[in-house]
C-alpha cells in the first residue's frame with residue numbers, strides 16, 4: 001500500500017520586505033510579497049527523500065493561507081510533491097496557532113495520511129509549537145526537530161541533535177515529524193519540475209468543507225490576543241569613523257559611550 005505523506009508548508013511574508021501591522025494588529029499581508037517558508041523547504045526535501053526510498057509513496061503538500069499561498073504550493077509541487085491542498089477562507093483572518101492546528105488537523109484527516117512532515121518553525125511566526133499541537137490533535141506520536149529521518153517497516157526513525165546529547169528516536173506510523181535546517185539542503189526545482197507542477201492537482205477547501213465553525217478560528221476563536229504593537233523605528237544612518245591617525249581612539253570612544261567596552 002502506498003505510503004501517504006502530508007507536508008505542512010506555510011506561505012510567509014518575505015522577511016526582506018517592509019512589513020507592517022494592520023489596524024486590528026494582525027500582520028498586513030496585502031502589502032508585502034510572500035513565499036514558501038524557507039524552513040519548510042527542508043520538510044519537502046525530507047518527504048521527497050522518504051518517498052524515493054519507499055516502494056510506493058504519495059506526497060501531498062498542505063497549506064492554510066490566503067489566495068497567494070498557492071505560490072508556496074506550486075513551489076513544493078515543482079520540487080516534486082504529487083498534489084496539493086489549499087485551505088482558504090475569509091474567516092481565517094486572525095487565526096492563531098490553536099486555530100491553525102485545528103484546520104490543518106481536519107485537512108490532514110480529509111486527505112488521509114501515514115506520515116505528517118512539518119518544518120521546525122515558520123520564518124514569520126517562529127513559534128515552533130504547531131507540530132506538537134497538531135500531533136496532539138491527530139492523536140499520533142510526534143518526533144520533532146529531527147536532523148535525519150527515514151521510514152522503514154511501518155516506523156519512522158530519526159536523529160535529534162541536542163546541545164548535550166544526540167538522540168535516536170522512533171515511532172510507529174501514523175506519526176508526525178518535524179525536521180530542522182540541518183536535515184539536508186533542499187533541492188532546487190528543475191525546469192521539468194516547474195512545467196510538471198502546472199498540471200498537478202491543487203484541491204481548494206474552505207471551513208465548511210472541513211466542518212469547522214467560524215467562531216472556532218479567526219480573531220474570535222484565538223486563544224491569544226495582541227494588545228499593542230509598536231513598529232521598530234526606521235534605521236538611522238550609521239556613524240562613519242575616518243582614520244586620519246585618531247581612528248582607533250574614536251572607535252574606542254564610540255564603543256565606550258554605548259557601554260560596549
Ligand SMILES: Cc1cc2nc3c(=O)[nH]c(=O)nc-3n(C[C@H](O)[C@H](O)[C@H](O)COP(=O)(O)OP(=O)(O)OC[C@H]3O[C@@H](n4cnc5c(N)ncnc54)[C@H](O)[C@@H]3O)c2cc1C
Nearest residue numbers: 008026064094095097118119121122125126127128129130
Ligand atoms: C490569513 C491568516 C491570518 C492569520 N492571522 C494570524 C494572527 O492574526 N495571529 C496569529 O497568531 N496567527 C495568525 N495566523 C496564523 C499564523 O500565521 C500561523 O500559521 C500560526 O499561528 C502558526 O504559528 P507559527 O507560524 O509560529 O508556527 P510554527 O509552530 O513556527 O510552525 C512550525 C511548522 O508548522 C507548519 N505550519 C505553520 N503554519 C502553517 C500554515 N498556516 N499552513 C501550513 N503549515 C503550517 C509548518 O510546517 C511550519 O514549519 C494567520 C494565518 C492565516 C492563514
